[in-house]
Amino acid sequence: MKTYNFGIVGLGVMGRNLLLNMADHGFAVAGLDMDQEKAGSLQNEAQKDHQIFATVDPESFVKSLESPRAIMLLVPAGSAVDGAIGTLLPLLDEGDIIIDGGNTYFSDTDRRYQELSSKGIHFFGMGISGGESGARRGPSMMPGGDKVAYERLRPIFEAIAAKVDDAPCVEFLGNGSAGNYVKMVHNGIEYGIMQLIAETYDIMKNVYHLEHEVIQESFEQWNREELNSFLIEITGAILKRKEENTFLVDLISDWAKSKGTGKWTSQNAMDLQVPVPVIDAAVNMRDMSKYKLERIQASKLLTWQNTSKVDPVDLEHLKAGLYFAIISTYAQGLAQLRIASDTYGYGLNLETVCKIWRGGCIIRATLLEDFRKAFALQPDLANILLDREIAAKLNASQAGIRSIIRDAIQNGTPVSAWMNALSYFDSYRAENLPTNLIQAQRDFFGAHTYERTDKEGVFHTRWES
């Protein structure tokens, strides 16, 4: 009987494309889905030289795999993962490997690792990014946890990963749930950059009243320059698409869904006490977008008449402002990874993280090579804003962000991600913050005590006496 090198459970967007990618690279791959149509259509899609087997029967799926078996789950995060593990477990042998390739919450991975390792099954989480086309042609993959199991499968993952300068965009990242955690923060950064780009589009359209074609061409042009990145590239392509005589983007409703990874990033950043204000703003704005009916009501009641004239925009300023804001967003996400690594004992190397994010993933960008170099030179860098070269880029581009935000505010256009990108920079570079007053207030109403700048110790004042 023919045996297969690798198994994938869940033949939806990611599973189907990753399986075909593996088959393109000469691996024999078996797929399992609960839906006969998905299994059948995959079998039909196989090219002549592909070695593919797709089924809805868990038993024949498991039996088709060479031992020790390697099975990746690409099912929705949460109960579907537990359901798939529950189906497979009675059919597996000690030494088999299960990989969760989905957007799983990191602590679920820690729990599943404990449960499965006690049964002799290797288990690790590996975030995957790149969407449908990345999975098919070369994703970025973020494995962590069981290094022995990962090493056994490394040749398969390196073969199918995106490549930058011949280096595969997959590398073992660290202990425990490191792989899922890094993917979660990747998605938080993704949320932040998407919101910044959406606000930029709004600024161009509604603050400076630029023609749609000028906006579209600007994104295309910026993608050829220092802003080069996947999200800028697809924005140029999206803005080009017409349906009959109308730009498709103008026909799309303004409320956006989300699956939770951005919110998890913000929630966990709060737990770790790491400020990630652009990511928070992006989550807030997706939430705000859902209040459509209230927003329609409020638009009539809460008004602002802009009486001052906005000067024509300098597109170089706008580009510099967006560049500044995007760097600020990466800085926040990478700072969160640094603290999470210490807190959870992941042992992350941020140079490696930046290296495997340079290709294949949704937040790939030319800038990531700058960040990689910064961490290569200073592995303990607390924040990329403290790197001299990155600081110089920000210092040089901040005039742009300040003037654009001023115009947007004057116009009444909401730009919370842009504002938070700047405010992060201004607060991070502030030697003194007004938090001394907060210390005093806490002590006033709650006798919480305070520390002083002129002497050591903990103090309390009877403020009302």
Ligand SMILES: NC(=O)C1=CN([C@@H]2O[C@H](COP(=O)(O)OP(=O)(O)OC[C@H]3O[C@@H](n4cnc5c(N)ncnc54)[C@H](OP(=O)(O)O)[C@@H]3O)[C@@H](O)[C@H]2O)C=CC1
């Ligand atoms: N789409 C994307 O761009 C990306 C997605 N991800 C993550 O990858 C994971 C998969 O996402 P995606 O491919 O988009 O999801 P899809 O919904 O497209 O596919 C999931 C598939 O899994 C099947 N399934 C669910 N439970 C089981 C089970 N117990 N046994 C066998 N098959 C099962 C579903 O079948 P049915 O439909 O019949 O229920 C469906 O075919 C998620 O965690 C997602 O967050 C990560 C990166 C990018």
Ligand SMILES: O=C(CO)[C@H](O)[C@H](O)COP(=O)(O)O
């Ligand atoms: O992981 C991804 C990209 O990296 C997925 O596309 C994810 O679904 C995006 O998050 P959301 O659905 O919340 O926008």
